[in-house]
Amino acid sequence: MINGIxxxxxxxxxxxxxxxxxxxxxxxxxSDLRMLGAVADRxxxxxxxxxxxxxxxxxxxxxxxxxxxxxxxxxxHTQFPSAAGLPLAMAPAGMWVLASAVLAWWPLPHEFxxxxxxxxSVASADLTPRxxxxxxxxxxxxxxxVLLAATTLGxxxxxxxxxxxxxxxxxxxxYISANGAELDNNMVVTHIQLGHGSVGPFPGWxxxxxxxxxxxxxxxxxxxxxxxxxRRPRLRATKLLAFDDAVRTNVGFVVSTGFSAMLCLQAAPLxxxxxxxxxxxxxxxxxxxxxVVEGDTIPDTVLDPVLGILAVxxxxxxxxxxxxxxxxxxxxxxxxxxxxxxxxxxxxTTVIA
Amino acid sequence: MIxxxxxxxxxxxxxxxxxxxxxxxxxxxxxxxxxxxxxxxxGDLRVAAGTVAKAYKELESxxxxxxxxxxxxxxxxxxxxxxLALKDVQRVxxxxxxxxxxxxxxxxxxxxxxxx
Numbered sequence: 001m002i003n004g005i006x007x008x009x010x011x012x013x014x015x016x017x018x019x020x021x022x023x024x025x026x027x028x029x030x031s032d033l034r035m036l037g038a039v040a041d042r043x044x045x046x047x048x049x050x051x052x053x054x055x056x057x058x059x060x061x062x063x064x065x066x067x068x069x070x071x072x073x074x075x076x077h078t079q080f081p082s083a084a085g086l087p088l089a090m091a092p093a094g095m096w097v098l099a100s101a102v103l104a105w106w107p108l109p110h111e112f113x114x115x116x117x118x119x120x121s122v123a124s125a126d127l128t129p130r131x132x133x134x135x136x137x138x139x140x141x142x143x144x145x146v147l148l149a150a151t152t153l154g155x156x157x158x159x160x161x162x163x164x165x166x167x168x169x170x171x172x173x174x175y176i177s178a179n180g181a182e183l184d185n186n187m188v189v190t191h192i193q194l195g196h197g198s199v200g201p202f203p204g205w206x207x208x209x210x211x212x213x214x215x216x217x218x219x220x221x222x223x224x225x226x227x228x229x230x231r232r233p234r235l236r237a238t239k240l241l242a243f244d245d246a247v248r249t250n251v252g253f254v255v256s257t258g259f260s261a262m263l264c265l266q267a268a269p270l271x272x273x274x275x276x277x278x279x280x281x282x283x284x285x286x287x288x289x290x291x292v293v294e295g296d297t298i299p300d301t302v303l304d305p306v307l308g309i310l311a312v313x314x315x316x317x318x319x320x321x322x323x324x325x326x327x328x329x330x331x332x333x334x335x336x337x338x339x340x341x342x343x344x345x346x347x348x349t350t351v352i353a
Numbered sequence: 354m355i356x357x358x359x360x361x362x363x364x365x366x367x368x369x370x371x372x373x374x375x376x377x378x379x380x381x382x383x384x385x386x387x388x389x390x391x392x393x394x395x396g397d398l399r400v401a402a403g404t405v406a407k408a409y410k411e412l413e414s415x416x417x418x419x420x421x422x423x424x425x426x427x428x429x430x431x432x433x434x435x436x437l438a439l440k441d442v443q444r445v446x447x448x449x450x451x452x453x454x455x456x457x458x459x460x461x462x463x464x465x466x467x468x469x
Contacts, residue, residue, distance in 0.1 A: 059357055100362070111399075121358060121359040121360055122356060122357065122358050123356070123357045123395035123397065123398045123400075124354055124355065124356045124357070124397070124398075125354070125355055125357075125374070125389070125394055125398050125401045126354050126388075126397075127354070127355065127376070127382065127388060127389055127394075128389065129387050129388065129389045129390060129393065129425065230393075231392065231393060231396065232396070233396035233397050233399070234396075234397045236399075238354075339406070
């Protein structure tokens with residue numbers, strides 16, 4: 001019954017994910033920051049250039065921080081094999097914590113020392129309230145929130161279901177199965193024995209709690225980055241209003257796309273662990289009372305159909321998340337790459353006939 | 354869009370109050386439209402948060418806006434001046450723009466007519 005409900009939940013999640021992705025995530029249009037920053041006069045264009053330079057440096061630093069996180073996780077994994085893959089299991093969330101810390105703490109400039117005195121005495125503001133969801137994709141808050149909630153719920157359920165391994169770490173899935181049989185003198189099965197077993201790795205508390213902690217820190221830092229992106233004062237030059245909006249939109253996409261990618265790539269391997277453990281726990285030896293067991297032959301193993309289907313569905317959803325996460329990662333790099341090229345310069349050459 | 358000029362004889366809070374009042378009475382700011390948070394507007398205009406808070410408080414005291422704890426500051430309904438003079442002003446602005454006149458030119462002409 002519970003397995004059936006879990007199956008329906010995962011199927012619903014998979015369908016919802018497909019609809020959400022098809023309708024929102026694949027359609028992204030990037031503004032050309034170089035063109036928008038080039039419309040202002042010389043001084044203002046130099047300010048736009050500075051903003052673009054800092055944005056570029058910040059994006060590269062976030063990328064390097066994430067890569068450093070990945071390398072550290074890999075080194076820890078190879079140096080401490082007894083940790084049973086914990087550093088690798090935490091790697092996506094850890095990498096995002098480092099990247100989002102850079103994005104949250106490194107402010108973009110909005111005031112410049114070389115502003116003309118006349119221009120610096122005038123300031124303008126539009127009266128549109130800005131919030132964390134104003135810039136970036138329409139799904140920028142809802143998709144990461146749904147993925148975070150689903151991952152949190154999944155890790156909590158997996159934690160509750162988990163049992164200890166030989167070292168007392170909650171990284172196994174305990175189960176009861178009918179794997180044994182009592183035989184009489186004629187080798188006839190008289191009674192089927194229920195046996196206790198456990199299979200791992202399973203995303204129990206051992207993996208779940210550190211990952212959950214990092215996910216919550218990453219979510220907090222992402223929200224902070226979006227909040228500071230909205231609250232940052234506008235550039236003084238009204239000609240740079242569209243450029244300012246495009247910079248904020250770029251930051252919004254970088255944060256939302258990066259966090260969503262990390263959540264997908266974090267949840268997918270844990271779900272594959274869970275699917276594998278569930279599949280193994282659903283197998284039992286098909287003894288039948290009255291059956292004659294001949295020699296050393298052991299009856300075929302049978303698979304609990306509901307557990308089997310549940311494991312397959314979880315594995316399929318995990319693979320979907322892996323694909324979506326990879327696509328989002330490519331989009332994330334694409335948003336970062338838009339800041340790599342310098343502003344376009346207006347031609348000042350006049351043609352004399 | 355509101356513009357704050359440090360060289361203007363009125364103080365920054367008065368400039369903010371006057372311009373938001375004009376935007377509400379001309380219908381540019383619709384009824385129930387939400388005004389930006391005090392910190393956002395203060396940051397954009399490069400003034401202290403207290404300056405914007407003072408302007409908002411004066412707008413609230415004259416009944417132009419209302420402030421709720423969760424809703425922020427919103428424009429009260431029924432405050433658009435639907436007078437012939439307002440429509441004439443809008444016509445003058447359109448005509449002046451077409452003629453290539455600047456805001457200062459138009460302000461000068463109006464000041465002369467006003468004092469005549």
